[in-house]
Amino acid sequence: PDSLPKSLLVIGSGAIGIEFASFYSALGVDVTVVEVQNRILPVEDEEISKLAHVAFVKQGLTIHTGATVEQLRNTAHGVSARLRTANGIATEIAVERVIMAVGITGNVEGLGLEEQGVRIDRGHIVVDEWCRAGAPGLYAIGDVVGPPWLAHKAMREGVLCVEKITGVEGVRPLNPANVPGCTYCTPQIASLGLTERAARESAHELRIGRYPYAANGKAIALGETEGLVKTIFDAKTGALLGAHMIGAEVTELIQGFAIGKTLETTEAELMATIFPHPTLSEMMHESVLDAFGRALHV
Template sequence: MADNTYDVIVVGGGPGGYVTAIRSAQLGFKTCVVEANHLGGICLNWGCIPTKALLRTAEVYNNMKHAADFGLKVEGVSFDLEKVVKRSRSVAGQLSKGVAHLLKKNKVDVVDGFGKLAGGKEGARKVAVEKDGKKVVDLTAKHVILATGARARQLPGLEVDGKLVWSYREAMVPEDMPKSLIVVGSGAIGIEFASFYHTMGAEVTVVEVMDRILPVEDPEISAFAKKSFEKQGLKILTKAQVKELKKGAKDVTAVVEMDGKTQEIKADKLISAVGIVGNVEDIGLEGAGVKVEKTHVVVDEYSRTGVPGIYAIGDLTGPPWLAHKAEHEGVICIEKIAGVADVHPLDTGRIPGCTYCHPQVASVGLTEQQAKDKGHKIKVGRFSFIGNGKAIALGEPEGLVKTIFDEKTGELLGAHMIGAEVTELIQGYSIAKTLETTEQELMHTVFPHPTLSEMMHEAVLDAYGKVIHM
């Protein structure tokens, strides 16, 4: 092979891209990753990881403020914002270097630059790489996997300016802590930032156009979260829309329409968290004949675009926009290319979703309404954190675990949780769904005591009238 000829070229080094490249190399393919910015992509550098570092700081800070509840004395609690941000960036930097190490260890070549489909035919797809407007190299491969990710959606009138109107990037590296903040959008990104800034002392107002916050979650969990957030002091407006934004020298005023009436909300900053769009521009899709719908590349169940030799994975292909979805999608894609036996399409119904606010929110599978809409006759179980010894000992008695089963088969259709550490607990139900576990098998499983996981058992028992501790 010529030096610039590969079996597989992956365009984009985010979670989906670098994981796919490593698995590709493990399968014996000569592999290259083309990355324009940072290895690890948005998730590792400007998303999942650094935001969790910020939220961990907020959690510790909140615990310090409530030290007296645990019999501890802490005086003069405060924070150094510069060091808070520095720690978050350090965590991201450490993991980005880790990705570079993993790629090198697996003998994956990394090309620094912006990759673009540049013609060729099946068996010899070409990718042109540029950096700062200058050509770096032309690469050729039999298979090109696009993993260019997505970016924050910009709404007219709410365009990010980096000063008064922030995207997630600016929100992660504030130079000063705003005293007041408007967050537009109450999905995972919006709620996580609302939770962080509120905990750190800002007065936060969340504006959501839908009739409830966290709209992808089970309505019962959304209602629980709203009540909890409002109890903490967050102001939440649902069925509300920002109609106009007035910018001052040092603040913004949002004109919000709600129930046919308008009100003005003034704040130091505004965070726009209204969804994402795929990075489909300028990567040669049109010339290659790759189909795009609503800013996302159209693919089949094995990530094939319909153009032989060109594939797409992750956020570029649409929801759910989750790093773990991208990773698994990429592995399935490359294993299918390699002809690995027993490769199955990704079942998105088994992908857990997590929101790292306080309290945390996590779910997998169908909501109660979705299960009914699909024609299931269901059994629903619930268990409150207040009935769990570990939750009370932790000082975290607020929360709920909800399970949904098919009455006839005992299939676990969905699980929905809110409370301390549910983003860790949800994987138990994810495994149960993957193994097609029934209610009987979950009931017969022994859960350790005292743990939060016992509530998962109790929620199953409750669905069948066998709950013990409630």
């Protein structure tokens, strides 16, 4: 289309759905988001999801969680959608456009992959730690091998795959726990490693730190006081298990935690690290300190 729609329905509230929803809402489009799970951004930490939900509603988005789209019907003016909300009530909404953002499936049909011994699982090629796809000389990387569906994850897979093929020494398999995830919406969202729920389910004793944007001088100067940096540590070993952030420029900040986690850092090294002032990155330091009862600027 050569013009913006007045209204838009986004089905699915993962990173892709939320990015489109946030983008179009910022341009003045009336956006409705429908998510079958009981919260938006279901792979993110629950605390971050709740903060994002509040921020998006404040911006004017209409969000239905625990809801399904039962029917889409073309009309003379766009699309009529029948929704089933969380309380079981059916309702009809009319929108000009619909974006289906419920996941990614590999384009693997009709290629004869199964005949070569390649296994397909829910639309994705199954590979080993070196991206070998189960047939001699056949490798697969990126979205076609499954989540996380991220460009930087695909790039790393491509590098390690080729290095393994060419015999480069010291090649390491990709560790999904060290892949940062970024959602480019407003406010930005970034995460790494285990969520709080996943960490607790892994029987870890946890130390959790939080630091709000509202307490950071640089955030105040920028007028970006909505946000949070959350860090999760193993209480016994001090290992960084996860980091979860929402707010201005967190997609840039998360790499600091990614480096630390890749180097298997503990809370001791992070607390001893000098963070420059005044910066947003100071919130990362304060969150780590807070996890161990040592926050300085609260």
